Amino acid sequence: MSGLVQCGDCNAAMTRRDRTGNRERLYVQLICRRSTDSGGVRMVTISEHRAVNRVKEWLNELADDIGEAAESARRSEHLQLTTRTTAKEAQDELDRIDKQLATLRRHLIAERMTEEEYDQTRAELLAEQQSAAERLASAEQQANSQESEPAQIIARRLIEEWNTLPVTRRRDLLSRLVRKVQITPPQHAMGQRGSRSSLSGSLKRLS
Structure with a gap:
């Protein structure tokens, strides 16, 4: 999702970071780039696994929209x-x-x-x-x-071939459907309980 993921707090791009350094047990986070480069903003983060799963859920909803x-x-x-x-x-x-x-x-x-x-x-x-x-x-x-394929067809292909498509091809197909994936921070101050970010309602479909 490189180039598509955006911090919902300051609108900066989010970068991918491995928090373990262990290839057998990876834990990758998406982190607000501005918070790590210059500071002064909230460090909005989310696990890459959670973000990808939410995108897949949205793709399923789109693919199933027969009407x-x-x-x-x-x-x-x-x-x-x-x-x-x-x-x-x-x-x-x-x-x-x-x-x-x-x-x-x-x-x-x-x-x-x-x-x-x-x-x-x-x-x-x-x-x-x-x-x-x-x-x-x-x-x-x-x-x-003109788009050669309806959005629903592209979404279905992405879902079915997600694990086999090359990363660049996967990103190309996703960018046809999504303008940005916005990671919305919680209302709590950083460090308070329940402060993990959410993608709920944050996917912006291309018009």
């Missing part, structure tokens, strides 16, 4: 249809303008129009061509940027 998955699929299908229609219309217009420009040139050569008429008509067609080309480029860019 939202269906709605997401409908939105994606509608957007893809609109994008394809826009791209086709723009391409058709470009083809039409290419033919008109060729015809216009033949008219000039055959002296069926003056050079002034040719220049004016050609300028109008080139302006239309530029506009159509921009619409086509925009539609293609939008098509390329």
Whole structure:
């Protein structure tokens, strides 16, 4: 979760630290980086195991949200249809303008129009061509940027392959779904009983 975990007290990034040095019995904590680098803020910590388990719970909730998955699929299908229609219309217009420009040139050569008429008509067609080309480029860019898979599918894959995916691939998939994992500190002063941090309600889903 490197780059995603954030201290809920000061909004600084949290860093990973092994508290035992024993590879057979690891105890890894996520610690507020600002509290260790410069001090002056509360040392918010949580065990990495607990944080990962909470993220997995959230992924399960997302993967099981069938209603939202269906709605997401409908939105994606509608957007893809609109994008394809826009791209086709723009391409058709470009083809039409290419033919008109060729015809216009033949008219000039055959002296069926003056050079002034040719220049004016050609300028109008080139302006239309530029506009159509921009619409086509925009539609293609939008098509390329569309999420190829619904969030629920990505979440399910993460859950099923969590232990076998390479760390970089796991982080990439998680970052598609989560803007940040915020570790919320308790209301008690540091050192009081029950002062461990919590992730409850702290996952921020990407819009």
